[in-house]
Amino acid sequence: MFEMLPPWRRGDSTLRILWRPSATITSVTGVHQNGKTNDDVIGFDSHYEILNYFPQGLDKFFGNLKSIVIYYGRIKEIHQSDLKPFPNLVNLYLENNEIEYLEPGLFEFNPHLQGVSFLDNKVTKIDPTVFDSLPQLQNIWLNQNPCINLESTGSLEGAQTVIAEAKKLCSGQKDMEDSEKCSNDWRVTCEEQKALENLKCQLNFDYKIESLANRLVEKMEKICELENNLNITSPDSAAITSVTGKHNDERTNDDVVGFDSRHKCMNHFPQGLDKYFKMLLSIVIYYGGIKEIHQSDLKPFPYLVNLYLENNEIEYLEAGLFDFNPHLQGVSFLDNKITNMDGSVFDNLYTLKNIWLDNNMCINLNSTGTLEEAKKVIDQAKTLCSGIPMLGVDVISDEEDLIDSNEE
Incomplete structure (x- = not known):
């Protein structure tokens, strides 16, 4: 177990999070400002922290997340079970990671998603039905991946165009090699x-x-x-x-x-x-x-x-x-x-x-x-092989800060 130091600050929450190297969150300590609690936290933000896995146990501490942002975390896989605990999720940005495959039913329990980004991953295959459960999806970034380099922001129609292209380009046919x-x-x-x-x-x-x-x-x-x-x-x-x-x-x-x-x-x-x-x-x-x-x-x-x-x-x-x-x-x-x-x-x-x-x-x-x-x-x-990296995250409990974070 190791401790993230120093904690990032934004809005009215300053927390320390204890992790295991498997990206399992084991405890959260610190003091919220302005009488807030963990239930008020709606945004989770991690940049340049080597996780390898999607953080496990996040929902035990922050069950009302609307935004999850993980950049440069070396995450290799993302599964329905990772996202199922977050039914209120609006934005999911997993950029600059190492994800190769988007599985069927990935977003089945996240019907409110409006923004999804897998920019600059290693995606070679996307199940053709993976986005079917997202009727509100307006912003999608699939650019800089081996099978696709497209994005669209601001409209349902534009997002559907990108999704249609993903179905064509990312069917996952193995090459001769x-x-x-x-x-x-x-x-x-x-x-x-x-x-x-x-x-x-x-x-x-x-x-x-x-x-x-x-x-x-x-x-x-x-x-x-x-x-x-x-x-x-x-x-x-x-x-x-x-x-x-x-x-x-x-x-x-x-x-x-x-x-x-x-x-x-x-x-x-x-x-x-x-x-x-x-x-x-x-x-x-x-x-x-x-x-x-x-x-x-x-x-x-x-x-x-x-x-x-x-x-x-x-x-x-x-x-x-x-x-x-x-x-x-x-x-x-x-x-x-x-x-x-x-x-x-x-x-x-x-x-x-x-x-x-x-x-x-x-x-x-x-x-x-x-x-x-x-x-x-x-x-x-x-x-x-004890390698213990230093991890830092940002938790957000203010809607305005959350919007600012997503625009950055």
């Missing part, structure tokens, strides 16, 4: 294999799911065979929407204990995996382009023993990441982009023997085989 790098379908096979081994030696460029005849970790028995494939289809959000196919030997999805993905561009940790495979002991994702990993991603897998997310783009390991995975014995974030990890992230993994943190920005270490050696790597990670 991406098609060559990533497998075009998601499929799984089952073969005689030790599901709990480190699977680095297998050059498999698709999904593979393995089932053990006996789920006991110590007992490696013959694994079931699948007839042909199981097919997994997924949209760009990496949400698994269906699994089809047939198990042999009277196996079912409940027998599946290993999930393996190689060179499949997902960008996100697969959502919905637990709906089909509840008993996973091993999850392996190499070269998936995954940018974030959260406790909510791993919570559905309480029996997990091995988690290998190698050659991805993960930058931060958040507090409590493994709170619901106490049986983990092997964890690998080899060759990611980690610059920061919470000091307590590995504290509840009492059986962790194998850990790979090499080829990252803040650390280049690994250890295999013993609890003691793994702990040495973890201790080094606490020293090397």
Whole structure:
């Protein structure tokens, strides 16, 4: 946890906000002027503060926000769940960040939005329905993005023109280079294999799911065979929407204990995996382009023993990441982009023997085989990857100041 210093001032509020590096707001202290309270705060403004994520917990302190402005925050994703707590939102300006995709239903709970800006992000795909729930949208900035460079201000008609162009230009068709790098379908096979081994030696460029005849970790028995494939289809959000196919030997999805993905561009940790495979002991994702990993991603897998997310783009390991995975014995974030990890992230993994943190920005270490050696790597990670930036925000509780802020 670290403190924003010094607090910015505007209008009649001067507050200090405590953050965790995951951009989770943990407390707000300070004194409002003129008898105001947090309920009077209608504007949140952050400039040049490295967040990486949309601030979590903001609504617990400021539930009546009408304007959220985050410039140069390196935010990589924005989701409906981030915006749902703010039904009164009128303006959302997330400029000069690293957002690549606008998902369907993003603004479903923000029907009063009149101004939206994703200027100077990395947007390559926009769901064609994303703006359909915004009947009052008059100001829209989508310029300086890879798939679009347009804006319109002051009219519903002009905004609709930009939206229509976005539907044409940002449909998200992969270019030839991406098609060559990533497998075009998601499929799984089952073969005689030790599901709990480190699977680095297998050059498999698709999904593979393995089932053990006996789920006991110590007992490696013959694994079931699948007839042909199981097919997994997924949209760009990496949400698994269906699994089809047939198990042999009277196996079912409940027998599946290993999930393996190689060179499949997902960008996100697969959502919905637990709906089909509840008993996973091993999850392996190499070269998936995954940018974030959260406790909510791993919570559905309480029996997990091995988690290998190698050659991805993960930058931060958040507090409590493994709170619901106490049986983990092997964890690998080899060759990611980690610059920061919470000091307590590995504290509840009492059986962790194998850990790979090499080829990252803040650390280049690994250890295999013993609890003691793994702990040495973890201790080094606490020293090397504590990176605590200084954060500052501006909160506004005056309508006039809010208008001035949006005009700046």
